[in-house]
Amino acid sequence: MTATNTLLTVDGIELKEALRRNQARQKRKAFLLVAPLLLFISVGFFLPIMDMLRRSTENRLIVENLPLTIVALSEWDASSALLPGEPAFRAIAKDLVKAQKLRRATQLGQRLNYELSGTSSLFRTSGRKMAGLIPEAEKTAYKETLIEFDQRWGDIELWRVIRRFSGSVVADYYLAALDMKRDFETNEVEILPREERVYVRLFGRTVMISLWITLMTLLLGFPIALLIARLPTRQGNLLLVLVLLPFWTSLLVRTTSWIVLLQQQGVVNDILVAVGLIGEDARLRMIYNTIGTVIAMTHILLPFMVLPLYSVMKNISPSYMRAAISLGAHPISAFWKVYFPNTIPGIGAGAIMVFVLAIGYYITPELVGGRTGVFISNRIAYHISSSLNWGLAAALGVALLIIVITIYWIYDKFVGIDNIRLG
Amino acid sequence: MAFFPPYLSLPERIWHLTFRGICVLVLFFLVFPIFVIVPLSFNALPYFTFTPEMLAFKASGYSTQWYREFFTDPNWQGAVRNSVIIALASTLIAVSLGTLAALGLSRKEMPARSLIMGLLISPMIVPLIISAVGMFFFYSRLGLQGSHIGVILSHAALGTPFVVITVTATLVGFDTTLLRAAASLGANPTLAFFRVTLPMILPGVISGGLFAFITSFDEVVVVLFVGSFRQRTIPWKMFSGLRENISPTILAVATCLILISIALLVSLELLRRRGEKLRGIKH
Known part of the structure; x- marks a missing residue:
């Protein structure tokens, strides 16, 4: 024991002590690299959030x-x-x-x-x-x-x-x-x-429409994620580009597209009239209401569902399915009992991304939501810029933040937040 | 049915066809709305719909007047200038602070790593409307509401998480013995960073920068709240245009933005491949 205790470095310091000092120095160095950004985010992001908290009770x-x-x-x-x-x-x-x-x-x-x-x-x-x-x-x-x-x-x-x-x-x-x-x-x-009563119902409607959008993106996103994951890499990457293109296209471009497509004199109605499915005077109202918001936002948020689903499915070995079928399972039950449970982390990650993004959306509901398809965020914006009731806007913002944090918390408890990836 | 393996039964073949059919429909749903804008932006009339002349492919139905308007109208040109200035400045801040932080976070000695990482990426996961409202209050208090600085700082805060995430991911496979080699050859840490680390992680830094750039370039909620008419960006103009006077100039702008996003997508894919090659990841 005494021998190890007296081990000294060249400078005559005890070895353990020298190691401890060195590690502390390394820690400090690493932290100093992070410190500027930490300070910037604290001032530029957390202080504003605090300010909102304060305004919501200020008099x-x-x-x-x-x-x-x-x-x-x-x-x-x-x-x-x-x-x-x-x-x-x-x-x-x-x-x-x-x-x-x-x-x-x-x-x-x-x-x-x-x-x-x-x-x-x-x-x-x-x-x-x-x-x-x-x-x-x-x-x-x-x-x-x-x-x-x-x-x-x-x-x-x-x-x-x-x-x-x-x-x-x-x-x-x-x-x-x-x-x-x-x-x-x-x-x-x-x-x-x-x-x-306005706000509780509006919160309820925001959550309901966001759930609908999440469900729609899952229904549409699952098949293409499956297809891309199963195709050979080269063809799969090509299709992946088709998913990534909307992801990289400006949000306002995509919202404009849906206005062009869905308005009463728009492309979809024109086609339906030309084909003879509906009469000229019976053009469908598909925009400036809840339907418009759901369709446009499903399109806008679909990549956020496809990408995590794809990255999970890519890592599920196809031999699982083959094994199940060779053991006598019907392809449908093999899919349902073997493949599908493996995709649940992807579904969870995609669903929480889409839901949280949807619940705080402002631009698209504002432009295509009309009167019935608007969200709580539109009401917050109204109080900031029109009614100038900033305290109420702040309180509504804090309530929305609490909902979002609760969702993350529930997700973390059941699935684990580490599963979220950018794709 | 040449492209089916011969062992598939008839129901399986039908299922495969249906599945492919569904996928084609969904992909069509994804891509078609984006490209439907392109022909409409050449409309000779100020409508958002296809005119009979356009459908008959008559030259009189088409015109480039909306592009001319976009490139000559001082109002739109001011928006282009603002968008570029704000996006470049906020990207510069985001990339320099974000890369530095990623270097620290990737060191194995970093204390409280997951907590700090969580704090740093929170601007990405908090709904934009909440960040925008908070920033509006905060910057009005400081007298920076309606200034370029306010918008640039807000966008920088929103962009840093992307830089931190991409650069940290690039640093995962980074071989630290290279730095020791550089030091043993007499390079001080700064020189070693610029000559060894930076070239290796450059693809990650650039793609993080592109993410930060597009975040700012495409962002409108914060600009609406923290900015004013003097900070009008392209999305700001599009948003107010869609609410008030609908003009096909917006479609011309949208077409230009689609071209930019295609260019971005291609450069990101090339960067990703280069990054994997540099770090010796093989397919």
């Missing part, structure tokens, strides 16, 4: 622009039927004058409008006139002056909303994303009436 606009009002309302009991007192009215008048100076009154009104409609116009008009109202209010009373100016200031719901949104973190965007809302009087969460 800064209200807290920063109505500071006096929030203080004045802190003593008020929102469940009472009485309006808040004079100090609250004085506070909101002062806050609005300041917000108007910073040009934030309209924005503030829009934000409160998501919770109580009508607030947007109230804040816009009051913001403009408030500075002029103050001298008169100082003489009489703020409460009367404001209510006289616009009777909506006497609406107790408005005050309940402001009271409710006086914290810096709110969960209400998530409630909205799940078709729920808070009763501002009792502070209880309730589900919206059936006709006002």
Whole structure:
């Protein structure tokens, strides 16, 4: 034992110690190579995702622009039927004058409008006139002056909303994303009436259409993957190019193709009319609805199913099938009991790729989905660019992210995530 | 039935024919929609449909006016310029950072390899709409929303996973004794990288770069969110064109893009073969 303990390197350091130091240095070197990209992805990708998480609960606009009002309302009991007192009215008048100076009154009104409609116009008009109202209010009373100016200031719901949104973190965007809302009087969460529910149904429809697309790609992709895997390499590669070409062709080119093919004056309808299958006045509506989305996206995502299926099938030895048949199995049962189970990793990898890609698709549903074939992502985009309800867009995005992560987690548990390959 | 082996029974022959028939139909479904655009882009009339003149193959039914418009319209030319600038810049970032990281990840001393690999490829597996929304929030906060820099950095983040994956795959068969040989001949690590490692992994680096390039060149969701009209790219123009004023110029652009994708596909296949030859993989 003592002999091994005293083994020294040329520099007189103990051998074990020298080895440990060297390994640590190698580790550091390897990590330093990865560090720049890790930093870049953290800042350029993970921070944005974090930002989305933060925006989904953020309430800064209200807290920063109505500071006096929030203080004045802190003593008020929102469940009472009485309006808040004079100090609250004085506070909101002062806050609005300041917000108007910073040009934030309209924005503030829009934000409160998501919770109580009508607030947007109230804040816009009051913001403009408030500075002029103050001298008169100082003489009489703020409460009367404001209510006289616009009777909506006497609406107790408005005050309940402001009271409710006086914290810096709110969960209400998530409630909205799940078709729920808070009763501002009792502070209880309730589900919206059936006709006002939008998002849960839209999430459900997104998942359903994505499942349909996954099934379609599997049904269409399985035979060609099988054919390509069984053909001699040279012919197989040639057919593989036919699969890869759509894969490499711009998404917008392929979406354009489907508009050209499926529209009512499009190629498919023209052919059907020319052949006499349908009449000129009975042209099929195959686009700007769910059918259009399913057809176009099946085409666009098909390579993502074929490639993993092919790479799995390529490695299944044909002798398995021959062995089963030589042992007396009918070709169909040999296929079903021997070949098919071996392809399941490929089916799993292809299905999860297609499903996850489909569930977050935006461009194709937007262009060919019409009103019925749109996804949750179209709604997110709408809130970002049209309704400007960024908090709700962020909450819907987080909900979608949770669904996707859950799918990966389930997949990893049952199949193993390492099976995913690029093809 | 000359091409069937003689031992096949009649039902088996029928099944084989049906199977081939199904495959032909599916392949037709895959490829036909892409090429249907090509003849329509020569339409003399501003429609997305075949006119009677076109079907009768009359010269009057065809025209190259949409190509002329694409190549002369300053609006479209601005889009081409933006697409190329953004794609080249983001590819440059993605390739340099991605290759460096792949070198580190391929070392056997690399700590926490699978965790870091998972983090690095996550931009590829998170739905694009989510990345786009996050980047929109983040870059608006930094004041980079509506700037070339914002779009370039976003695209670089989306492109790096492809570089990491392809270069790591190329490095699997890399013989590290070559580096020791280089060192023993007096090369410092930098020289050894440029003279020994890089030529060996170059096919992987280039194909990763092509992936990153096409990711950016074809990407539209992030451009819509992080960019503005000044960052309009070709897909951006196509998207807004398809939503508003449908003009066959889009079909002419699409035809050009199809030619580009065929060129990309061919160069990738050649690179793959060269890479296998360099690493001594035989078929």
